[in-house]
Amino acid sequence: MMCSDIHIDDVSQDKKQSARELLKSLELSRDGCVYFVRDRVRWSFYIVRGKLVYASHSLDSFERLERHLRSLSREVPSLNDKLRSQLRLMFDDPSPEKAKYKVTSEMLCVEYLAILWLVDENYLPKPMAGKLVARIIQEVVESFLCLPNGNFNDIYYEHFLQQTYCSLSIDRIVEVVNQRLKAWYSLGPTIRSPYQCPYLVSQSTAEKSMSPETVQRLGRILRGFNFCQLGALLSKDPLAIAKQLSILISDGAILLRDPLSPFDMLPHTYYLAPEAEQENITQLSETFVDEVSSGDDIANISQAFKSQSAKTWKIVCIDDSESMLSIISSYLGREDFQVTLIQDSMKALMKINSIRPDLILLDIGMPNVDGYQLCTLIRKSSALKDIPIVMVTGNKGIIDRARARFAGATDYLTKPFMQADLLKMMMRHLL
Structure with missing residues (x-):
C-alpha cells in the first residue's frame, strides 16, 4: 500500500x-x-x-x-x-x-x-x-x-x-x-442541521393542527432521534420531515435541541455568512421557497405519524447493580415503555417466561449466572428464542463481543452510555 x-x-x-x-x-x-x-x-x-x-x-x-x-x-x-x-x-x-x-x-x-x-x-x-x-x-x-x-x-x-x-x-x-442545501438553508436559522433532535413539548399547541391521536404518536417517536434517524424510521427524506415539522417548531409545539455527539462536530446547513455575502445568500434562499402550503405539510406529517404503532413496549432489564437499573429505568421512563427490573439472575428466566418482553437488556458481569449463561438459556427456550437480547457491559474487547454473539446476543451496548445511546438501541430493535 x-x-x-x-x-x-x-x-x-x-x-x-x-x-x-x-x-x-x-x-x-x-x-x-x-x-x-x-x-x-x-x-x-x-x-x-x-x-x-x-x-x-x-x-x-x-x-x-x-x-x-x-x-x-x-x-x-x-x-x-x-x-x-x-x-x-x-x-x-x-x-x-x-x-x-x-x-x-x-x-x-x-x-x-x-x-x-x-x-x-x-x-x-x-x-x-x-x-x-x-x-x-x-x-x-x-x-x-x-x-x-x-x-x-x-x-x-x-x-x-x-x-x-x-x-x-x-x-x-x-x-x-x-x-438540497438551499432548501435546508431556507429553514434556518431555527433548523440549522439534519442532526438536530426535535421534541414535542406542547401537545395542546400541536392539537390545533392535527388530531390528538396523531399528536400522541408524534410524541412517542420524537424521543431524541435526529431528522436523519426519523427519516429512516418513517422511510422519508429527512429534509421533507424537517419542512413538515417546521410549522410545529414555529408554533412552539416542538423544541429543537442541538445535535448530539458526535454529530455536533459536523458543519451546519445554516450559518451566519460574512456581511458581503449575506444578501446574495438571502436572495438565493428566497428563490427556493417551498410552494407547498402549510396545510399540506401538516397533512403529510400527520399521515406519516398515523402509521406509527401505539404499542407499549415491554422491556426487561437484568443487572445486579441497583444503580444501573435505576439509570436505565429513568432513561426509559415513558408511557410507551413498560420496564421490569431484575437484580437476581437466578430468578430471571422464570420472570422472563411470564412477561414475554419485546426486548431484554442483559448485563454480562453478574454473580451465580452471568449474562452469557443466561443468554444461552433464553435462546434454548422456543418461546423466547426470537426476543432481541442486548448485552450491556463495560468490556469493549473482541473476545467479549465474540462470546456475546456465540451466546445468542442480538446486540451490544457498552457502558457508560447516554440516554440517546439507549434510545438508538430501541430504534434498532423495536420501531
Missing part, C-alpha cells in the same frame, strides 16, 4: 479553498481514495475514472449505514433487524486490538466491507447496493459542502475498493446537493 501527498489541480496548500472546489477537482484525480481531515473529521472520497463511487466521514459511519439499510429494508426484507445487528457485531468493533480490519480501514471504510459482505452473501442485490451507496454519498457530500472555506490537507491512497456498485458524476451530485 502506498500513500503520498497529492496537490489536486496544482492548488497551493496555503490558499483557502471551498469544499465545492475541492470536490469538483477530484474529477481529475487518479483512481483511488482521496481524504481530507478538517476539524478532526476525516472525509473520504473514492474515485474511479473521475466518478465518485463511495464517500464517507469518520463520525459514526456504521450508524449511517444502519439508517440507510433500515430504509431499504422496506424494499429488501432480508435487511431486517436481526441481520443489521449481525453486521454490527461482525464489523463495528471499536477495539484497537482488532487487527483484522485495523490496517484495511485506513484505506477502506469498514462499513463498506459490510456492504461487500451483504452482496457476497446474497442479502443485498447489486442494483439495491447501488441505491444504498448513492444515498450514503449524497448524505456525506451534503455535510462536506457545508464546510467553511479553509485549508484542506489531502492524502491520496492507491489502494482501492474491491468492487463498486454505482458511479456518480461529481458535477451532477454537487448540483443536486446544492439544491
